[in-house]
Amino acid sequence: MISPAPSASRGLGRVTLDVRQxxxxxxxxxxxxxxxxxxxxxxxxxxxxxxxxxxxLASELAGVLTAENLSGVLxxxxxxxxxxxxxxxxxxxxxxxxxxxxxxxFGGIFAAAISIYDIGPQATRLVxxxxxxxxxxxxxxxxxxxxxxxxxxxxxxxxxxxxxVAMYFLFHLLYGAWQDAKTAFPQSTPFRPFERLGDIGYGxxxxxxIAIAGVLAAGWLIHLSRIGFYTRFISANPRMAKIVGVPxxxxxxxxxxxxxxxxxxxxxxxxASQEGRLTQSYANGYVFSGVLIAFLxxxxxxxxxxxxxxxxxxxxxxxxxxxxxxxxFTMVQMIEAIIVMAVASSEFLIRHRIRWxx
Amino acid sequence: MNLVDFLxxxxxxxxxxxxxxxxxxxxxIVAERSGVLNLTAEGLMLVxxxxxxxxxxxxxxxxxxxLLAAMVAASVVxxxxxxLVVVLRINQVIAGLSVVFFCQGLTGLxxxxxxxxxKQLSGLVPLKIWPLSEIPVIGRIFFMQDPVVYLTILIFIxxxxxxxxxxxxxxxxxxxxxxxxxxxxxxxxALHRILAIVAGSSLIGLAGGYISVxxxxxxxxxxxxxxxxxxxxxxxxARWAPWPALAGALLFGCIEALIPHVAAAGIRxxxxxxxxxxxxxxxxxxxxxxxxxxxxxxxxxxLGQPHVREERx
Numbered sequence: 001m002i003s004p005a006p007s008a009s010r011g012l013g014r015v016t017l018d019v020r021q022x023x024x025x026x027x028x029x030x031x032x033x034x035x036x037x038x039x040x041x042x043x044x045x046x047x048x049x050x051x052x053x054x055x056x057l058a059s060e061l062a063g064v065l066t067a068e069n070l071s072g073v074l075x076x077x078x079x080x081x082x083x084x085x086x087x088x089x090x091x092x093x094x095x096x097x098x099x100x101x102x103x104x105x106f107g108g109i110f111a112a113a114i115s116i117y118d119i120g121p122q123a124t125r126l127v128x129x130x131x132x133x134x135x136x137x138x139x140x141x142x143x144x145x146x147x148x149x150x151x152x153x154x155x156x157x158x159x160x161x162x163x164x165v166a167m168y169f170l171f172h173l174l175y176g177a178w179q180d181a182k183t184a185f186p187q188s189t190p191f192r193p194f195e196r197l198g199d200i201g202y203g204x205x206x207x208x209x210i211a212i213a214g215v216l217a218a219g220w221l222i223h224l225s226r227i228g229f230y231t232r233f234i235s236a237n238p239r240m241a242k243i244v245g246v247p248x249x250x251x252x253x254x255x256x257x258x259x260x261x262x263x264x265x266x267x268x269x270x271x272a273s274q275e276g277r278l279t280q281s282y283a284n285g286y287v288f289s290g291v292l293i294a295f296l297x298x299x300x301x302x303x304x305x306x307x308x309x310x311x312x313x314x315x316x317x318x319x320x321x322x323x324x325x326x327x328x329f330t331m332v333q334m335i336e337a338i339i340v341m342a343v344a345s346s347e348f349l350i351r352h353r354i355r356w357x358x
Numbered sequence: 359m360n361l362v363d364f365l366x367x368x369x370x371x372x373x374x375x376x377x378x379x380x381x382x383x384x385x386x387i388v389a390e391r392s393g394v395l396n397l398t399a400e401g402l403m404l405v406x407x408x409x410x411x412x413x414x415x416x417x418x419x420x421x422x423x424x425l426l427a428a429m430v431a432a433s434v435v436x437x438x439x440x441x442l443v444v445v446l447r448i449n450q451v452i453a454g455l456s457v458v459f460f461c462q463g464l465t466g467l468x469x470x471x472x473x474x475x476x477k478q479l480s481g482l483v484p485l486k487i488w489p490l491s492e493i494p495v496i497g498r499i500f501f502m503q504d505p506v507v508y509l510t511i512l513i514f515i516x517x518x519x520x521x522x523x524x525x526x527x528x529x530x531x532x533x534x535x536x537x538x539x540x541x542x543x544x545x546x547x548a549l550h551r552i553l554a555i556v557a558g559s560s561l562i563g564l565a566g567g568y569i570s571v572x573x574x575x576x577x578x579x580x581x582x583x584x585x586x587x588x589x590x591x592x593x594x595x596a597r598w599a600p601w602p603a604l605a606g607a608l609l610f611g612c613i614e615a616l617i618p619h620v621a622a623a624g625i626r627x628x629x630x631x632x633x634x635x636x637x638x639x640x641x642x643x644x645x646x647x648x649x650x651x652x653x654x655x656x657x658x659x660x661l662g663q664p665h666v667r668e669e670r671x
Binding site: 046050151152153154156158161164165169172291326330337340344345352 | 462628637645648667
């Protein structure tokens with residue numbers, strides 16, 4: 001074989017890419033960590049330009065993490081962990097569930113319907129509301145699963161568009177039949193005390209118990225159950241899975257339904273703990289949070305719980321900055337996007353070696 | 359109000375609502391023809407809308423300047439997407455979504471901090487093509503639109519020519535169809551993909567600027583309201599061909615224009631259910647596309663695949 005003639009050196013030389021065969025886990029973690037820090041640094045710079053000096057930011061962050069504010073973070077962590085689980089379950093089967101907000105809305109609506117129509121005894125009311133919420137979220141995403149399997153409709157666009165449909169349906173209820181007659185605001189009448197998720201002691205909200213139960217259930221579903229085994233098979237090689245007789249359709253439907261149920265529960269947790277009634281905006285900003293949490297935790301339920309907690313810190317800090325410094329809450333979304341871009345970019349450095357040829 | 363008046367008012371308004379869909383879909387087609395799965399439209403339209411509104415508020419100039427600023431701003435932000443998918447080769451869905459949510463956050467931040475929210479803009483005066491504008495019915499619909507409506511048709515002709523009749527267009531399509539072969543033939547894959555993304559994004563920016571500067575005449579956070587996602591669906595519906603995209607845009611323009619006119623005509627329909635119409639129509643169109651067979655689609659062969667020369671496949 002004739003080797004190519006060495007190219008003449010041209011000024012600065014040129015950059016070439018080599019594909020790395022493998023890289024030690026420690027170096028991989030170092031690349032991910034470095035890019036995460038890079039993303040956070042960019043976010044801090046943008047916030048500084050927007051009028052929040054890094055020192056102010058640090059003191060606000062420290063304020064969020066004090067004992068009395070920690071319970072607020074834990075309340076916020078519950079829906080975030082649940083949407084992280086929702087996104088990750090669907091990711092495992094190659095289904096982009098970007099309809100988390102729509103599923104949260106229908107979860108909230110189903111739960112509120114139980115309250116408004118006064119269904120079931122008081123003692124089991126919360127259980128009934130939670131089950132209804134899970135059902136509502138699951139039904140809303142199964143609509144897209146059906147469209148995808150039957151008509152090959154792209155689920156990315158379909159789930160995103162159905163968020164708008166769900167939002168307008170919520171508005172239709174809140175400006176119409178379900179409007180609170182007393183306040184005339186676009187809100188439902190407040191839930192009764194036995195319909196709300198209260199504290200279970202030490203300032204911990206019972207919504208967090210639902211999130212932890214979700215983590216355990218998701219862990220069981222993907223690591224121990226038959227469906228989880230099928231899921232791993234399908235994501236590794238869908239055609240082979242079909243050939244050897246794995247019930248691809250059934251497993252896919254169950255995983256997607258579980259994903260929607262998690263988002264529906266997140267909606268229930270938000271309306272029954274933070275808001276105490278159906279409001280216009282209880283699902284705002286959760287789509288990309290779900291994607292981010294699933295992406296950063298590589299779809300592992302335990303890691304989702306940790307990342308969900310960290311994003312809750314970001315959420316609460318964002319709320320503080322909104323109240324005291326008039327920084328709009330969309331800032332949280334921007335920082336989330338920067339983090340995803342930075343961490344996704346680190347994959348390039350993990351997979352390729354950049355060489356400078358002279 | 360009688361039925362004829364209603365129909366004329368409705369159809370005469372459809373081009374204004376159709377222009378953003380048409381331009382955004384065309385911009386996406388240019389980028390996707392080079393093999394890059396582009397989901398950024400919703401975000402870049404917001405960037406264009408904010409840049410257009412901001413320019414008209416800061417420098418009271420001709421709206422054309424604002425629209426130009428919208429194009430430039432979206433192109434600049436799209437460079438970020440181009441670097442992510444072409445240079446760093448990260449998953450194009452993740453990159454596209456990140457850029458959309460980044461733009462939503464950034465435009466919300468800038469719009470609020472600069473206090474550009476809900477400030478009335480001057481808008482653009484419709485062009486009367488006299489004497490054709492005096493023809494009853496037809497004059498109202500075809501010859502009394504604003505200049506951008508006519509410009510959009512010219513842009514479609516130009517982009518169509520560029521993509522299918524020039525060497526540059528051939529190279530862009532080659533890079534999208536088979537990057538390895540194009541690379542072997544000496545066509546720079548990275549360069550042409552970046553060029554297609556940035557050029558297409560300028561059209562997406564114009565679509566956004568048109569919404570804020572010409573159509574709505576103010577800036578509101580998140581004002582594009584999912585039109586970018588509808589444009590993404592429109593590209594699939596049009597099978598990556600410009601003229602069908604224009605036809606699809608007109609269809610969606612008619613659907614969107616129907617919403618205010620039904621209320622104005624005094625027909626009692628629940629308004630929030632009416633607002634679902636464009637999204638439900640998009641899903642209906644996607645079902646229709648999925649149900650028919652896929653022969654004749656011009657979907658680029660390498661859509662969504664990053665190109666790494668050194669990687670063996």
